Structures are given as C-alpha cells and as structure tokens.
Amino acid sequence: MDFGYASSQQALRQEVRDFIAENMTQDVVEEVHGRGEDGRGPLMNDLFKKIGERGWLGISWPKEYGGQGGDRLTQYLVEEEFARVGLSVGGGGSGAPAIMAAGTQEQKDYYIPRIIKGEISFAQGFTEPSGGADLASLQCRAVEDGDEFVINGQKIYTSSAHVSTHLYLMARTDPEAPKHRGISIFLLPMDTPGITVRPLWTIQNDPPAPEGTTYGTPRTNETFYENVRIPKSSLLGELNMGWYVGAMGLNLDRVGASRYLISVRRDEDIVNLAKSDSSEYLNIRNNPTVRDKVAEMWIEAQVCRLMTWRSMSIVESGGNFTYEGSAEKVWAPEHGLRATEAYAQMLGPYGQLLNTSANNVESGLFAHNLLGAFQSGINHGSVQIMRDQVARRGLGLPRG
Amino acid sequence: MDFGYASSQQALRQEVRDFIAENMTQDVVEEVHGRGEDGRGPLMNDLFKKIGERGWLGISWPKEYGGQGGDRLTQYLVEEEFARVGLSVGGGGSGAPAIMAAGTQEQKDYYIPRIIKGEISFAQGFTEPSGGADLASLQCRAVEDGDEFVINGQKIYTSSAHVSTHLYLMARTDPEAPKHRGISIFLLPMDTPGITVRPLWTIQNDPPAPEGTTYGTPRTNETFYENVRIPKSSLLGELNMGWYVGAMGLNLDRVGASRYLISVRRDEDIVNLAKSDSSEYLNIRNNPTVRDKVAEMWIEAQVCRLMTWRSMSIVESGGNFTYEGSAEKVWAPEHGLRATEAYAQMLGPYGQLLNTSANNVESGLFAHNLLGAFQSGINHGSVQIMRDQVARRGLGLPRG
Amino acid sequence: MDVLLSENEEMIRNLAREFLEGECPTSLVRDMEKDELGYSQDMWKKVASELGWTALSLPEQYGGLGEPLQFLGLIFEEVGRHMAPVPLLSTMVSALTIARDGSEAMKSDILPQVASGDLILTYSFQETDPRLIESAVQTTATADGGDFVLNGKKLFVDNFNQADKLIVTAKTGKGLTLFLVDTGSAGISTEKEVPTAKDKQFAVIFDNVKVSADSVIGEIDKGWTTAEYMLDLGAVFYASQMCGAARKDFEMGLEYSKNRVAFGRPIGAFQSVAHMLADAVMYIDGGELLTREAIWKMDQDQPYQVEVSQAKAFCNDKLQHVTVYSQMIHGGMGFMMEFDIHLWYRRVASWSMRMGSTFEHRARVAQGILDTPGNVELGMIQALPA
C-alpha cells in the first residue's frame, strides 16, 4: 500500500499548474463558451498543441508512437490538473485506447503520434435519438460498396463534433445479426463529405458559464450522415465486432481524472469559499450543522478520489477490472448530485443566482453546476446501468 | 380537508390511555416476554377480554355482529393508543376483515362477535421456509377427503400461534393450477389434532425487552401440520381462490396504526428523552447538528403519520387504494431504519447498551429497537415488493 | 379527520388546472423568462378579475371572498404545476400580511385593489446575511418628523419590477417595523438577479427613501411577529408551488418511462427506474400532505409555524430529488434547451433555496419540539417556544 505521491510527481504537478496559470487565459475560456458555430476555435487548438509539445498528452504511451513510455499514474496526475479547469486531456478521448488495442499497424502509426501531438482529436458518434443508454440498439447503417463503406444515419450528443478533427463512429454493418454482433467502428475525418453537424444547446448555455473554467461546455451536437463514403481502411478492428471494441474503449475511458473531478470540484470550492474572509455572511463556517454536512460531503469526495486511485493502481499493475471502473461511475456522479443539493441549501437564496446575476457567489459557479449536476449520472451509461455492472460483473449476480 | 381530531375522539383517546395506565401492568409485560412455552398466557388473555368488554375491538364493525357500527377513524385512534405500548388490537388480525368480506353467513356469525369480544384471535399461517416473500409459491397441501380437508405441510414465522385460539391458514388445494390459482384459505382452531408449534426465538429475546412495552415480542414459531383433518366448512371463500382472499386481507391489514407506530415510536422517545432534565450528558439538545437530525427524523415521522391518515381517510370515504397502503409500508419501515441508525449515533456508546446493562438509557429501549429495526421492512412483504406495488399498481408501470 | 380534498376543494383545483392547461403553454413560460417584465398581463387580468384568485382568501369586507387559505394553497399548487408567469405569490403574501396587521385605512385602500387585480404587491426581508431572523435585518428606518427614512439593501425580492408597492422590513429604534412602500419612490434603485428559475428577482437599494407614518403595517418596533407571518406565508406557498411543479415534472418522467424503450422494454419496466418513480410519488405525496396540513392549521388559528417549517424543509429536501429523477429518466433530453422538462427542474431547484433553507427550517422544527415544555406526541399541537 502506498497512498502518496512521489516527489517527482509533485514537481510535475506544479509544472502543470504553472502552465495552466499562464496559458488558460480568459479569452480561451470565452472561446470555448462562445455562442458561435466555431466552438473550440483557434485559441484552444493552439493550447492543445502546446500541451502536446510538452509531451503531456502522451506520458503513458509507448515511445515508438511519440509517447514517453511513462506510467499511467503520472499521466493521471496531469489529467487531474487539467480537469480542474475543465479540460479533458485524457489522450484524445476514447479513440486512442481503442486504436492502440484494436487498430492496424497503419492506423496506430497514423493516429497515435498525431493524437499525442494534439493534432488529431476524436468526437464520439455512439448515441442515437432512439437509443439513449441502450447503445447497442443503434440504427445508423454502414453498407459495403466496393472498396468503400457508405454511411447513412443520425447521431445525437456528438459532443465535440464541432471542434474535433475526426470521428469515432459506431454503425450497424449487419442488420440481420443479433444486435451486439452486427456493429462496426469507423475512424473518419470530420470533413468527410455528407456529414452535417447541428448544434444542440444545453441548459448550461444561458447564461454562459462562470469565469476561469471551461467546465460545462454548453454545446453538444446532432450529426447527420448522408451517403458518407469512406475507404475500407477506416474500419477499426474486425467487421461486426465493433460493440466489443467500443465497450473496451468505454471501459478504459471510465478510468481517469476528469470523471472524478467533475464530481468533486465543488467540494473543494465550497470549503475554500467558506474559508475566505469575505464569506462570513454565508453562514457556512460558523454553523455546526452546515459544517457537519460539509464534512460528510468531503468524506464522500475522498472516497471518489480513492476509488479513482484504486482504478489507476489496477491499471498500473496490469490487472483487470471486474467492477471497479463501474463503481467509480456510480459513486462519483451520485456524490456530485448529493453535494450539489447540499451546497444549494447551504448557500440558500445565493445558490440560485447565475453568472449574469447581481449579488451572485463565485460567478454563479454553484448555480451553474446545479444546472448540469444530474448530467454526469447519464453520460457514458447511466448510474443504474453502471450499478448493474457492479452487480453482474463484479458480484456475479444473475441477470434479472 | 380536515387535519384534526373531533373532541369526542380526543375524549376517547384519554379514556383508552387511562385504561392502559391501569391495566397494562409490568406483570402483563413480563408475561409477554416470558421465556416459557406459554407465551401470552392468562394475564394477556384477560386483558384482551377487558378490552373487548369496552367495545374497543369492534368500534367500526357492524352492530349485528356485536360491533358499534362506528367509523374507522375512531377505531384507528384506539388502535394507535394500544400500539404505543406494543399491543395490536386491529380487530383480530388479518382474519377478521377477510371473514367479513369473503366468509359465509355462518362464519361471520360465529367468528366476528367472538373476535370483537376478544375471545377468538387468529395466528396467520402464510409463510413457508422455502417461500419467504414469495408467498404464492407455498407447498403446504390441503387435500379433499370426503367431508373434510386433510392438511400436511409446514409454516414458518407463525408469529402468535402459541397464544392464538385459531389459525388462518393458506394451503395449496390444486397443485396443477398456476401458482396463484390453486391456493385456499382455511379457518381452524389451534388445538386441532396434528398441529405442532415449535418456538423460534428472535434476537430480541436475549436480553429481554425494556419495561413498559410489549413491543418486540421475542417469540415466533414454526408450525407443522401432519394429517390435520378439518371440516369443509373451514374453507374461507371459494376453493382455489384463497390467494385473492388473502391478498385482500393483507391489503386491509396494511392500513392501521400499529404498522406506523412501530416505526415512529422512537421519534417521540428520543425527543422526550432529550427534553428530560437528566439527559444533559447525552448532548442531544445542546448540539445543533444533532438537533438538525432529530428534526429531519421528526418530519419524516410526520409523513408516516400523514400517510396513515390518508389511508384511513380513503377507507372511511369508501374509496379504494391503488398504492397508498403500499406507500405506507415502504415509507414507515424505511424511516424506522433511518431513525434507528441516526439515534444510535446520537446516543453514541449508550446506544449499544441493552436492558440488562449497567448505565443504559431508557432501559435499553433504543438498543433493543435496533436489534429488530430491519424487521419491519420484511414483515408482510418486503419494502422492495411494496415499492414494486406502488410502481405497478399505483403508477401503472409495466412488469420487468 | 379527512385529509383528502373535499368536493369544493377539488372543484377549485380543477378549475385552476383547466384554465392553466388552456392558457399557460410552456411557450408562454419560455417567453416570459426572456421578457423584461416577466409576467403575462393578460393572464393576470384573467386570474384576478375573472377567476377571482386574488380575492379568494381576502376578507369579504375588503372585496374578498373570505375563503380559507387552503383554497389559495390549491391554487398555488396549480400555479407551480403550470409555472404560471403571474405575480400571485408575492401579491398574496403581502396582501394577507396587510389583512392581518395593516391599519383599517390601509386595508380599505389596498385590499380591494388587490382583490380586483389592480394592484400588484411584493415583500422584502432577506439581506446580505440571508437568514430569516430578526437580527439579520440591517435596513434602517429613521424617524424624520412624522415620516420615516429608509436606508439599506434588500436581496431576493420577487417581482419588484412588476409590483406597485412592496413591504419593507426595517430596524426602527427598538425593534422591527414593516412599511408599505411605493416601488417608484425616490431613492429606490435595483440590481437584477438571475435565478435558475428565471423568474424575476431583484436586489432593492434604499437610499434615503421617505415613507409616511401611515405606511406602517402593524405596530412600530413590534413588527417581528408580522414579519414572521409574512415569511411563513411565503414559505408555505412556495412549498405549494413546489409540490405542484414536482408532481407535473414527475408525471412527465413517468409518462416518458412508459414509452421510451431501451434494452427491448419500456425503461419503466426496470425495477431501478420503477423504484425511482415510486420514491418520487411518495416524496410528492409527503410534501403535499405536510404543506396542506400547515395551511389548514393557519386556517384553524392553531399554531402553525412548526408545520410550515416541516413542509418547507421536506419539500426543499425531497422535491429536488424528484426533479433529478425525471431528468435522469429523460437522459440527454433533460439537458437540452429545446425540450421542456428543464423548465420545472430549474424552478423547483430555485424555489427550494427561497424563504428558508432546509437547515433553517429544521432548526425551527427542532426549537418547536426540543425547546418547549412537556412531552411531544406526533399529530398533536406543537407551538414554537415563546
């Protein structure tokens, strides 16, 4: 057992913090939250390239692909620092781990170094309007036609489609097969002809998010595919085995800092707010009942952290998850909800005031958070599905 | 809407309280908690007859059967007062409502007046070792043989079999039929030859319960049936329709004071304890955090009360439940559990000390309660099954 | 004892529901969120002068209908259910406060205008320290000849921009005094607050605002009990609105769960979803029963403060869960501007933070049960300590 950081890790943490303080400027944040169709835009792209130049996107990736061959824990530590300001730098999203695991040599050689440099980023085209949490029921079709696949269909919540260079798309390739066995995954450039991206604005869009964080990006997308033609080399892994490739990617995606930090950032915020001299009027520090609640939430947050540390320890030791990744995905979002509700009551009427409001607290951070708190219990599989996985895969309970 | 008691009801309440103060003596309590095989015994039987003489067992029953033809709310009020000291006087258990609803004229004429006088009481023979919450899977057989039924099988948790005069038994009469459609209900005297009663002691038996209450009777029973011969007139309702007769009885049984009071009595106790001058050392009244928790539990207890009042109002107005009775059975026991855990932490190390312990609080009442708190979430269908009923019957959700 | 609605009560409720189902589509709710004024003048006219909502529970001698508050509580459930953009709550809390403690002249002047819908009112109490206690009031009213001069800042004032007059609680020499002040008085300025509900709230700043002595409500220096009544009305009617809103929100989640298919069956067939919905309906029922009981006690002239706090604390705590369940059942849709479900979510959340937090109301319940003489008993009368 070792519950500490190495001093080299502490030093790296400080280095990352200094980088963020210098580069994560308000104009970057505003670009992310901009209402236009241009989304992340040039400033953020530059920032990602700078992060790539430092090698921080590839710490734990093999050297032959441009990574540093380092350990996953150090990678995690860097992710954690970026996650604090709302940036996900987990190695290019769920695309990269799946490409490493299932890609051809060509695919690895092409994508991994570019992901590590911050040049390529993937949007994830999984969910469809009719499917929701039941991913495997997807309808989007990919039909073989000579050397190509032709894709037709629709995806929803394609969250960074407007700012990504590439798409990581799940489509049905065999409509006759059982639903999990007729799905394939494709890698394609976002600018492939036939793709239309339509913005969907979330309720965190109005008014815009508080300053200093990109957490709660207010835009997601619907994406439409009309006779999108891509070469057969776009297929990732075996034909019709995409469900298993995708599930593996999702599982790996579940490990990491950003999932956990989204749910516990407010715990640090409320404590630090309560400690600030100017917050006496909020009656947090001087109210024993509120203090008890703050402590309760803080302890839960520690459990979130420790569950994440456990997952990282398992990955680092080369072990396999049974339920630990899913457990994180139950515990952290549900904690986030409990904390959100608790802090709303602590702040009383201040808790409802948004960023554009007079007299708000911390730029309306807590109110803004409240608008999206339930969301982390839905993304990437609802907490109930994750709980099923703990029970079925972790505890070996039979299916109902 | 009317959330109050009539003054005549208030007067009756006082009358019942005075009666209890006079008659519910410590030797009666000790008899109930006695370790011998004799259970309720003569003192308790006398007490029930006295209660019967006052007419309090039959307030809401029709006059032609010896009742007072009064309203269900007044009956409820009397039940509530007796429930406070752990006595269930709900009209003879689940037997009586079912007999009124499904019995023959002879059965009604025979049983109802005697139940009202406190002369006849029913033990309930439903659950079997293999069945648990899945009542309908019962194995106990009743086979027609001439003018008789012959019963063979086994029941468990036949809670008052050792003190009741009669048995209200569910047995399978058609093993070929679907499981809900081959069950019948029988009424028979406990002293019918072939019935064996074996005590099962609960964990509340050791050490015995606190003074002044019979709550948490420490004995239940297994009952064995070996060629028990009963006349055909023992059948209640139609042959093979016993599931529906029983379900109706259980449903009616769910309405009432004792279910709710078992779960909320500790709420009154903790507040009154905290208010007593000698309890300063327990740090309840002077600790704002504990006060907050006491208030939270108190509010929940009010909801328990109001849900019971609602059920009573529905019964009184001649309406039918969809989910309200089941809602009570979820809310009250789960509240009871939350309160038990909360009070354990409030009392700290005192909370663990049982009746026979030096330095205990309130004769170990809270510790004793803790030993059985989870039990009210299991009796008469688990809270999860009740929650299913709220969802299926109340909200019209499809079965899973 | 009969906790169900009487025929009369059902009629009141149904009339309000039918009206709002017809006249208050979510498109209107959305428009009013963006509207500068923020309420439908047309609807206000109808509910006040045609349906008589503002007259309903005001005394008959001042143009009211003299009906119990219980009726008004049912109206607020419907207002919450439909998120009706009308300044009814702030107007009625203020008017009922005046009806209780205002001078004869004030009542004769103000209440008939409220009853007819010609006057919109609001009230203010909370300041920088937002607690609902006497000592948190820092706004001062200084005697100046026969008049008073107000200085200070009130926060979280509902509908100030819609109101003709507002009640101001201020410190006078030896206690608290309430004043009824024209919203257009010289020296008043505002800051716009934007709550997640996106209904209208303002901070109101008083800079040497002159008010005459006849604008005092109740006795000078002895305004705390009047203020408590006002705050209790606010708390309990907000609870009514929350119950109505949460029930509709739940019904939408329930409906969706029956139709949305995943893994080959309606999601409501999954026990985890079914149990969420079962919990939701029990939370709503509990909140509704507590709220209705509190209002009933007000009608009976029985002590009601513990009951009001029970209701608001429970609604704050549990109805937020209800709306979260509905959001989760709706999946990503719940998070999208273009679907309606968030309209209820945002309001229940916001309202749960107004007129006393769960912590504050529980502290008051604790006072009622722990700091009073004698043993407690569930269902019996429980007053706050004097």
Next chain:
Amino acid sequence: MDVLLSENEEMIRNLAREFLEGECPTSLVRDMEKDELGYSQDMWKKVASELGWTALSLPEQYGGLGEPLQFLGLIFEEVGRHMAPVPLLSTMVSALTIARDGSEAMKSDILPQVASGDLILTYSFQETDPRLIESAVQTTATADGGDFVLNGKKLFVDNFNQADKLIVTAKTGKGLTLFLVDTGSAGISTEKEVPTAKDKQFAVIFDNVKVSADSVIGEIDKGWTTAEYMLDLGAVFYASQMCGAARKDFEMGLEYSKNRVAFGRPIGAFQSVAHMLADAVMYIDGGELLTREAIWKMDQDQPYQVEVSQAKAFCNDKLQHVTVYSQMIHGGMGFMMEFDIHLWYRRVASWSMRMGSTFEHRARVAQGILDTPGNVELGMIQALPA
C-alpha cells in the same frame, strides 16, 4: 501511489484469514458471548505467541517485529471478519500508546510481555459525558506524596475483566494525565455493560485507587496528545474491524441472494436486490480505502487525524447499511437467534457507536478542512488546527 495490497500484505492477511477460518467457528463466537470471561485463552495464546500478532507492530527493541501499523490493520480486518473473541484491540491500542509515550522503564517492562502474549491490556477514556474531548474527563488523579489517588468512573471499557492492566485518563492539576493501572488494584469496582455486540464492556469505578508516579504515561498534565493518539488508534482499528465484519456479512448476503429463489428466480436477479448489494460492496470498499489510508498516514508520520475521522465517520454511517441489507436479504432468518447472520449485524452496530460517533468525527473533519489556513485540495495533507 498504489492502493492495492502488496504481496507481503496479502500474505499477512491470508495467514490470518486461514488461521481464523480454521479456529474461529461461529459456535466459538456464540460460546464466548455467553462466557463470563468472554475470550478464548487458547486462541489468544496461538495468535500472540505462535502467529505473533501482538508483537507484529511493536518496536524490535522491546520484543516486537517492528512492522508497520498497516499490517496490524489488516489483522484487525480479519479479527472483525471472524469476530475473533480475543482482546487484541484493547491490548494493542494500549501497548502502542505506551510504545509512543511510556517511560523507558515502562516500555521495557510492559511491551515484551505484550509481544509474547503474557499481558492483556485495555484503556479507558469515556465517562458519563461520552464525548472524546479533554473537558469530558472528570476522573481525578490527586497527587499524594509521590503517588496519585484516582477517583471517578469510566464507562465503556473494553475487556476490563480480561485485562491485567488498564490505561486511565484523569484530570491532574493543569491538564490530563495517563496512568497505567493494575486492574486488580484496591478501590476498583465494576459494573457490567451489555452491548449489542455482546463482547465484554464494563464501567470501572475508581474509589481512592492509589497508583505510583512511575505508572504515568508521558508527561503529567500534558496527556491530551497521548490520549488523542490512543483514541485515534482505537477509532481506526475499530474501523478496520468493522470493514472486515461488514465484508463477511455482505458476502453471506450475496451468497444467499444467489441461491434463494423467489418468484421463480434467485432474489439476486432482482435489480432492487442487486443494486443493494452493489451499494454494499462500494460502501465497504470506500470504508476500507479510507481506513487503510489513515493507518498508512500514521505509519508515514504524516498528519492522520482528519483521515482517521474520515474513516470512522464513513464506516459508522455506511457499514451499518451494509449489514441491514444483508439482514433484509435474509428475510426472517436474519431475525432468528439460531442463524448466524445477526452475529455480524450486532457487532457492526455496536462498534459503530464506539470511539466516536459519526457526528463527532465529522466535526473533527470540519475542523481540519475549515479551521486551518490556506485552501484545501483533495488528496493533499490536511492537519487539524493546532
């Protein structure tokens, strides 16, 4: 960072588990509940002299093995898992307190005897006001020549009837002082306490009990930090025992849910039961991680008090749920004396009330995060305020 068990740690854990699986059937646990003395002398001999549990984390120069507390924590998980009736916790909390602050003479005398299993110890702090704060100690130690005279009453003293010596915390002139006292000293009497765990607890009354000056642990009047260390050890090792007990209890519920059929399928196939069990395993994992982290911090000489309180508060709060779930899954069986599952239920409940309630430990966590200078950060060092 690697929060998993190392090979060594797994070996320690497995050895303990194998031993107790063989030697500690529930029949022994039940016998010891009824036994007047209440522990197995045979098992004590084995775990002390053969398995070395009492020597494990004591310093090598006093006959110990010098291993980290982390190892001992794993032993306590197993002791909890099997409810082993041995006075290990009270002995080791006391011995480690002596090892930290006892005089050289005391350490040389006492610790080797503990290491070899020849001495059983216990400790006392709580009194009528059971809070774990300095001011709650009312027992006095009055100087009398070179000796001290103890007067007072300690409650909730584990294993007093089994122990040779006990640590007593008492008020001296200007503060708190700890004494190591023979349990057979003249003037000591006891009252038997019966906790739901049915392990042995006593109230111990001191009536002019004479102790010599060399029985003082640490400095006179400055015993509070020593006492805090002792109480932290008690709290965290009780947390370890609770984790072990809750995990076994959960495993039995899980197993039962796979085999017990109702409504045509194993009850574990119902989502409501499956989710209960999923929650249970997450609660246990959380408690275990927090507890192990706290002990690790003690080993590292880092501040650990916030971590100890985090662990005990969480275990108190959540592990009780775990055992209730298991009871509910077992249905009526859980309530019957003749089945075993209640043995764990009664212990986890009882232990959750010892060595600091959830309220007390959360108050301490709040101090650590709210009353210290500087911003907090999860996963960083957080000391209590001085």
